[in-house]
Amino acid sequence: MEFAISYYGCQKCTERVNCDRCKEELEEKLLRDLNIQHVDIQMGPKRMVLDSRLEADELEELLEEYGIFVQ
Numbered sequence: 001m002e003f004a005i006s007y008y009g010c011q012k013c014t015e016r017v018n019c020d021r022c023k024e025e026l027e028e029k030l031l032r033d034l035n036i037q038h039v040d041i042q043m044g045p046k047r048m049v050l051d052s053r054l055e056a057d058e059l060e061e062l063l064e065e066y067g068i069f070v071q
């Protein structure tokens with residue numbers, strides 16, 4: 001699945017610009033917490049590619065809890 005995303009978590013960090021450090025932390029968190037086999041977040045173009053067994057609706061709700069909003 002591929003999504004266009006907005007991520008608000010980075011606005012709490014010192015960089016505030018969707019930095020690579022936040023990207024890595026976020027990817028680790030998602031892999032650990034959700035039923036996701038693969039995830040790649042591109043902060044620049046704000047895209048996210050992932051493999052999950054979850055339904056898209058279910059996934060979107062979970063992602064919102066992490067500050068990721070799918071468009």
Ligand SMILES: [Zn+2]
Pocket residue numbers: 009010011013014015016017018019020021022023
């Ligand atoms: Zn950041």
